[in-house]
Amino acid sequence: MSEFSREQIDTVYHVIAARRDMRHFLTDPVDPQVLARLLAAAHLAPSVGFMQPWRFVRITDRALRRAIHALVEEERVLTAKVLGERGDEFMRLKVEGILECGEVLVAALADRREEHVFGRRTMPEMDLASVACAIQNMWLAARAEGIGMGWVSLFDPVALRALLRMPEGSRPVAVLCLGHVREFYPRPMLEMENWAQRSDLDKLVFTDYWNERTTPEKPA
Amino acid sequence: MSEFSREQIDTVYHVIAARRDMRHFLTDPVDPQVLARLLAAAHLAPSVGFMQPWRFVRITDRALRRAIHALVEEERVLTAKVLGERGDEFMRLKVEGILECGEVLVAALADRREEHVFGRRTMPEMDLASVACAIQNMWLAARAEGIGMGWVSLFDPVALRALLRMPEGSRPVAVLCLGHVREFYPRPMLEMENWAQRSDLDKLVFTDYWNERTTPEKPA
Numbered sequence: 198m199s200e201f202s203r204e205q206i207d208t209v210y211h212v213i214a215a216r217r218d219m220r221h222f223l224t225d226p227v228d229p230q231v232l233a234r235l236l237a238a239a240h241l242a243p244s245v246g247f248m249q250p251w252r253f254v255r256i257t258d259r260a261l262r263r264a265i266h267a268l269v270e271e272e273r274v275l276t277a278k279v280l281g282e283r284g285d286e287f288m289r290l291k292v293e294g295i296l297e298c299g300e301v302l303v304a305a306l307a308d309r310r311e312e313h314v315f316g317r318r319t320m321p322e323m324d325l326a327s328v329a330c331a332i333q334n335m336w337l338a339a340r341a342e343g344i345g346m347g348w349v350s351l352f353d354p355v356a357l358r359a360l361l362r363m364p365e366g367s368r369p370v371a372v373l374c375l376g377h378v379r380e381f382y383p384r385p386m387l388e389m390e391n392w393a394q395r396s397d398l399d400k401l402v403f404t405d406y407w408n409e410r411t412t413p414e415k416p417a
Numbered sequence: 418m419s420e421f422s423r424e425q426i427d428t429v430y431h432v433i434a435a436r437r438d439m440r441h442f443l444t445d446p447v448d449p450q451v452l453a454r455l456l457a458a459a460h461l462a463p464s465v466g467f468m469q470p471w472r473f474v475r476i477t478d479r480a481l482r483r484a485i486h487a488l489v490e491e492e493r494v495l496t497a498k499v500l501g502e503r504g505d506e507f508m509r510l511k512v513e514g515i516l517e518c519g520e521v522l523v524a525a526l527a528d529r530r531e532e533h534v535f536g537r538r539t540m541p542e543m544d545l546a547s548v549a550c551a552i553q554n555m556w557l558a559a560r561a562e563g564i565g566m567g568w569v570s571l572f573d574p575v576a577l578r579a580l581l582r583m584p585e586g587s588r589p590v591a592v593l594c595l596g597h598v599r600e601f602y603p604r605p606m607l608e609m610e611n612w613a614q615r616s617d618l619d620k621l622v623f624t625d626y627w628n629e630r631t632t633p634e635k636p637a
Contacts, residue, residue: 199563201428208425209432209561210458213554218463238430240618242553243438245570247607249616254623261625276538287535315507315612316570318496322545323570326590329549330556334433336463337557341429343419350465350536350543363627370546387467392535396469398460403474405481406582 212341215381219345220291222298222376231342232300232375238338242331245323246315251331254361256301264360265303265352265372266295272351290390293349299376303357304332308366328370335373345378432561435601439565440511442518442596451562452520452595458558462551465543466535471551474581476521484580485523485572485592486515492571510610513569519596523577524552528586548590555593565598 199206236253244250256262273292277284295301310324317323332348339346349372357369387393404411419426456473464470476482493512497504515521530544537543552568559566569592577589607613624631 199561201432201561201563205425205428206561208421208428209558210454212421212425212429213458213461213558216461216463234430236622237618238433240616240621241433241436243436243556243568243605245568247605247613247615249613249621252621252623252627254625254627256625257631258625272539276534276536279534279538314496314499316496318499318571319492319573320570320590322542322590325542325545326549326552326570329546330553332546333462333550333553334557336550337554338429338433341419341421341426343421348463348465350540350546351538353539361626367627370540370542385463385467393467393469395467396460398456401460401469401472402456403472405474405476405478407472407474407584407587411477 212337216336216340217345217382217385219347219374219378219381220294220386222294222345222374222378224297225299225377227299227344227375227377231344234342235335235338235344235375239331239335242327242334244327245317246313248310248313248324248327250307250310250324251328252305252307252367254303254305256303261360262295262301265301265357268352268356268360269293269295269349269372272353276351286392290387290392292351293372294347294374294376295349295372297376298374302373302375303361303369304328304371304373305363305367305369308364310366325370332371332373339375344375345381347374349374432557436556436560437565437602437605439567439594439598439601440514440606442514442565442594442598444517445519445597447519447564447595447597451564454562455555455558455564455595459551459555462547462554464547465537466533468530468533468544468547470527470530470544471548472525472527472587474523474525476523481580482515482521485521485577488572488576488580489513489515489569489592492573496571506612510607510612512571513592514567514594514596515569515592517596518594522593522595523581523589524548524591524593525583526588526590528584530586545590552591552593559595564595565601567594569594
């Protein structure tokens with residue numbers, strides 16, 4: 198039994214299904230109160246050993262925003278080269294809306310994370326997992342608020358760290374574009390653009406051992 | 418403007434705030450239809466380059482569950498040793514409910530991820546970020562459904578990979594405990610147990626450059 202009603206549960210599933218990685222934005226500003234709520238939602242994420250490794254840098258300086266965009270553009274070209282035969286197709290995709298969106302945040306891992314051992318002795322990367330959960334909280338809250346968000350990871354993290362004067366040991370993990378949108382994509386943009394197709398969930402769920410399956414249940 | 422009502426938006430924030438990393442479970446089974454909905458919610462997560470790197474192994478064999486528990490117990494003892502003066506305090510914490518909970522899932526990164534370059538040339542760890550977003554989707558959906566979930570990362574990933582006959586190149590990232598609970602903790606268990614305190618969000622949000630701040634907005 199849940200204290201949430203069936204309608205409330207359905208709302209959560211609806212928001213999860215309607216959330217999109219947005220790259221097209223209107224330039225209207227994001228209400229600072231909304232931004233504050235989104236950051237508060239991020240901060241309510243789980244974190245390994247309750248270490249709360251997330252940090253957020255809000256970019257208000259237009260020159261700094263342009264410098265971040267330039268870093269992304271540089272990496273976009275380098276990625277296209279590595280992609281070889283899919284490079285041209287990649288270059289035709291819109292991969293970010295950094296210059297248009299209402300708000301840019303850089304999400305990062307704090308420095309001095311080596312002090313946190315709980316849940317990380319064998320799995321040090323759990324700090325990144327915690328930041329990703331924080332970003333997903335923000336993404337879903339933004340979607341509910343009608344605000345689009347995109348996660349850009351096309352950048353050299355060392356260069357971005359230097360640009361934002363981040364300390365040794367910290368690491369930027371996302372350039373987050375937030376803003377109003379004309380509409381949310383009906384399906385993931387990379388699916389609509391035929392970059393990739395959604396996998397069949399049945400093929401991703403195993404029973405007891407890798408690649409072993411029993412008849413899966415379907416959601417009603 | 419959002420197509421969601423203020424009440425619906427509040428529901429999303431409410432679920433985000435009420436979600437807990439659970440370690441205490443009732444042994445009642447999880448409705449297979451609910452489990453299927455949670456997995457479907459996970460699969461709706463964002464993923465870098467739409468690579469969908471997540472895999473889930475549902476553990477139905479009790480002996481296998483006990484073997485996973487034994488791996489976690491082994492790592493718990495090793496972690497306590499590394500923690501030094503906080504080792505005894507750590508050993509008194511309940512860190513998992515693997516043997517009690519209704520369902521155990523192992524979440525993993527698929528093998529052959531090196532084929533995916535989009536958004537990962539300089540940031541290969543974005544595959545883990547995608548799996549973490551999938552797990553957070555599942556966590557929030559579970560919370561809405563009144564089902565508790567805990568993420569256990571106290572294990573040797575190489576040993577767990579071998580146990581579940583996972584291929585070279587794949588990596589388990591979470592032992593997920595799912596199940597009914599007597600009650601959800603009112604605050605994070607590690608906060609209630611004084612392991613760590615919640616950070617002040619104002620200290621985690623910067624403006625333009627690391628450690629630089631302007632007067633922050635507060636959520637209304």
